[in-house]
Amino acid sequence: MASVVVTGITGQDGSYLAERLTGDGWDVHAIVREGTRPDEQEVTPGVTVHAGDLLDTDSLRAVIDSVEPDLIINLAGISSVAQSWTQPELTARVTGLAVSGLLAGAWALQERLGRPVRFVQASSSEMFGAATERPQTENTPLKPVSPYGAAKAYAHHLVGVYRGRDLFAASAILYNHESPRRPETFVTRKITSGVARIVNGDEPKLLLGNLDARRDWGWAPDYVDAVLRIAQADTADDFIVATAVEHSVRDFVAAAFAAAGIADWEGFVELDPRFARPVDAPVMVGDNTKIRTTLGWVPTRSFDEIVQAMVEHDLALRSS
Template identity: 60%
Template sequence: MSAVRVLVTGATGQDGSYLVEQLLAEGAEIHALVRPDEQPGAGAHPLPGGVHQHEGDLRDGPALEALVAAVEPTEIYNLGGLSSVALSWQEPALTAQISGLAVGHLLAAAHDLQERSGRPVAFVQASSAEIFAGTSRIPQDETTPLHPLSPYGAAKAYAHHLVGVYRAQGLRACSCVLYNHESPRRPETFVTRKITAGVARIARGRQDELAMGNLDARRDWGWAPDYVQAMVLAARAGQGRDYVIATGVSHSVRDFVEAAFRAAGIDDWERHVTLDPRFVRPSDAPELVGDATRARQLLGWQSAVGFDEVVARMVQHDLALVDAEG
């Protein structure tokens, strides 16, 4: 039996797929919660062989608690939930249920397991910079007051507070406040992948224009595998804490668009971009940029892949996809 037994929710998403690959390479025993109706594609990545799959739903709290009790993991990574701010405006109650209430069930089960087994259980909550969306403090760190501006941010804020509540009860619980982090595994429902896929199609003559919303919003963008590494380091730090995981550098959506076209060899990008009010969120944080000093000092973590390289890797991947389609 492996010394490290891991339970992962959201294992088929961008972060979950990278996390599973990293932990498998380390020899961990991995258990993944998967939806019964989940199909590869549309942002869901197939799980590699060797992963123990458990069908379930984040809306079923008692089943989540029973799964933790049955698996008896040493580490729990909660990466599951509705990950779209825009979708959360359409489904606010569902967002609260699976990105907020589900976390309470998982934390309670982890605490019960720790009390029953007498061994520490590490819990990592994938939080979001959206919990700070309304703050005027730039950059944000672990002491920044929470001020969400969307149902998604509010659900994440509730979960973030719950982590602190259970940490005070002795659980080794960490909330990793992840700033925007991207990769080719993002689905096109995310603006970054929409941009790189659209640019690739424009570069190959398959698409005429890229319709965008707010180009002025500024975000702190990093490379997803770097952020997954931070979560593993947090789980194994020996003490539960909150960590801001970020690059410390912000760029506008306009910067991202320009970098994507540049990576595809197109300089006059403005003529390919149109503004469409349908893609403007009801409330959008003007600038989110994180201060990851605590993660650097206590975990030895830092972002390794810079902004231009993140964008270029995504564009090259999408160009290859378009070319493969013939």
Template identity: 55%
Template sequence: MSRIMLTGATGQDGSYLLDVLLDRGDDVHAIVRSPDEATTLAARPGVTAHVADLSNTAMLPDLVDEVEPEQLYSIGGFSSVSQSWKQPALAGLVSGVAVAGLLEGVSRVRARTAREVRFLQASSCEIFGDTAPAPQSEGTPMAPTNPYGAAKAYAQHAVGFARAEGAFAASVILYNHESPRRPLSFVTRKITNSAVRIAAGLDSELRLGNLDAKRDWGWAPDYVDAMVRVMNANEPGDYVVATGVSHTVRDFVAAAFTTAGIDDWEQYVVIDERFYRPVDAAETRGDASRLARDLGWKPTVAFEEIVAAMVEEDSVQLSAGAEESHRSA
């Protein structure tokens, strides 16, 4: 049993990682934002929840020093690229400066106890911006073009500085990854949910922005598996986590509607300029060959299967909601 600390335990990736850690019997300490989240997580055997705001970066080193983890997964942060344009300072704090605060805590524990504390940062392909040719790799220069990417680039540099000082500090440069646990605030879940609702006759249209943007979409549990492999590798390093295959947003929409039983999806989709980003990469596609070579990782779920799983979950939830409404009537 290891003492593990993590941020972002209530998000998509954090929830899958929490399942893995608890299944193997680890002592998990999760940093959460609210007392309600703490109560929910603490109900799970093996979890100790700590209420802390990642934007309050001054308190993070003390918290890490108090817990004395053997491993620290930095997964939490600002998850929305579009929202980062509206709140760039907050994005910089929770996805950038907070990582430096966590690493400062790691440094304190190492200095005081003379033992290793392993650290993993969940980075993003947004650090590469929109000028890097596809596929991007660990050697691709960082040139972020949005506040979210800039914050992640800052954190990426912080990991490198810590590693240069002898810490086991690693990062996974994650490309887009989805699952049925993806929140509705993300465009992919918005698409699958709308497809199900339109197929059921509950909605009549889906408003989207750029359908031609290409993204490398993978399966979230696969990416969590990559995190665990990198954290437990013999040596710390930075690894791209991607499928190496890109699809357009149009492809995602078509797959979602087809799975929901609608082939002529174009009549239901409205292009809305409000959903265009100020700067948007034409294509993000990653080269995960280093991760495959060093740690034996490979994606296990195909694009069409990912979309189908999300549509199926939305269908189940819609049916469950209808059944609940029927019982309440």
């Protein structure tokens, strides 16, 4: 049975990935930080949990050396752009520097065992930041405009460095992807849960920041499928994972209210400067030609279907 070590397994993507891996018969091991809140430690049955901390690369290496995995998938890190502005140093260490420890551990294990060890990094569209190209491709220059994007860019470059050292090191450049499992700290889930609270009479308004930012939103389980395809590809490479369709935050708000049966939504939304980012990448939309043609990946849900699934979930939570 092939074995895999996953970081970030308690997050949205990690939960879907764990279900896929265990269902496919993998021996799944997860690195989870000690002291994590109990509700964050819930993992898919059948997953072996190991204590580790992204701030302690020795602990990461210890798990890798103990498990001797065939594959390492790194999903962990501070994933909130807003949080990266308030904690830039922590973001650099957790989202960027920790990847060097994981890659070094994978390469050292490969050298010790004399067999291939594969590594897949969850990179981010935020690395492109102020990109002048639209849509972005795998060759678009990286121009991050946030501490989060800069940390992801550092990690992404390291993946290429270790690929040059004969490690199967690949990057899934993930654009925004959503599901009912998305935490409410993200604007998309904030919107859908806010709509549910308004419908339920719990709140009168939805407070938001920039409604004009445009993003490429996909379905999280589709993106997990892409990560697994990249992990099992014949050759390690970088792949953009995106729908190639852009929408504004305003579009997301309108779709969320429409899914709840509200057409005239403007009166329920109020702009609050507290939620505006210091700098916001204006338009993020990815060209998925490479992963479509090379690995046969295609998105399965439309933008409206994604928003509807999230709203229905949040409405059900408040009616139960």
